[in-house]
Amino acid sequence: MADDKQTQTYQGYEQGPICPTNDVYSLLLRLIRNCPWNRCSFCPVYKKQKFSIRPVEDIIKDIDLVRTYIDRLLKENALPIAFDQERIHSIYTSFEVRDRVAFNNAVKWYAAGMASIFLQDANPLVMKPKDLLFILRHIKDCFPEIETIATYARSSTILQLPDGTLEQLHKLGLNRIHVGLESGSNLVLNRMRKGVDRFGHIAAGKRIRQAGIELYAYVMPGLGGVDLSIEHALETAEVLNAINPDVIKIRTLGLSPSTELAHWQLRGMFEKPGDAMIATELRLMLETLDNIQSRIKSDHILNLFETVTGRMPHDKEKMIGIIDRFFELAPKDRILYQIGRRMGFFKGLEDMDTSSRMDQVQLACKNYGVTPKNVDQILDRLMMRFV
């Protein structure tokens, strides 16, 4: 009876919409659907999507399906074929593939070396700890060589976990947690309906690190708006100083039209800072970081400088220097850099020396009719493609 019921309810292998940039080659394993909070004013990802926790038996079936397909690929000695569409298709048709999504995920993961798994969607640690432990144990049994198991989590969820749970999860393989801090300012966090204050962020961040789990902390330049820009920069740096995350990820605010924040902007209730103010904010945050050893990563197209990356404190001056050089550019070159960056031609200022790229950017600026007056508006439109 129980089996019949499970067969009826199981919808096949599921995959959520997003994962961190580090996990594009990870196996994406969906434990929950969407976000249990779903109230942050700037976040478009799960809006209008219903939250649910997937049944543990369905998640186990997903894991088993991938194991079955991996075994088959191994039997076919399929390493070189992972990129060969014809052979993938012949394997696909030669044995009964019950689940195309699971098969495709298995092929992609196999080709990438099967080093890591990412647990989706927004906050899987809301599941019962005993279920999470059961799932992790099953992953370990099926894939004992896995190096990294990562997930997203909210600070408030981390704080609600019973004592010792993070340590148990870590023992069974969970070794990286991505937390969206966004800001260290209570005014900003409140306004954005983040559902946690700066003290909650600090306590949760420390808890993750004390459990021996790597913490990736995301901060969002621009989220303070024009009015709270300085406060946002200073207090975010203070929270990061208190936590000392393993990695600080910079992800600049981009306004998606479907968000509450975009509506606030239209009604004059929020003013998104332009690039120059955001660069100043980032500089102030970097300058205020102190006594931490975090790595800083800026690997997102929404960020004005992908090259602002390095380890604290060693690379602090180098990172600040990049921002200073941006401000030393002549106004017309600054605009060229901004447009070229958001069109994907430039990662850093040195890319402006490549004449072929510069020619394309100059042409684009001419075609868009970019002027110092409209540059921020045009950039906002370009950035919308990546939110």
Ligand code: SF4
């Ligand atoms: S908790 Fe994360 S996923 Fe959920 S609404 Fe906020 S930013 Fe979006």
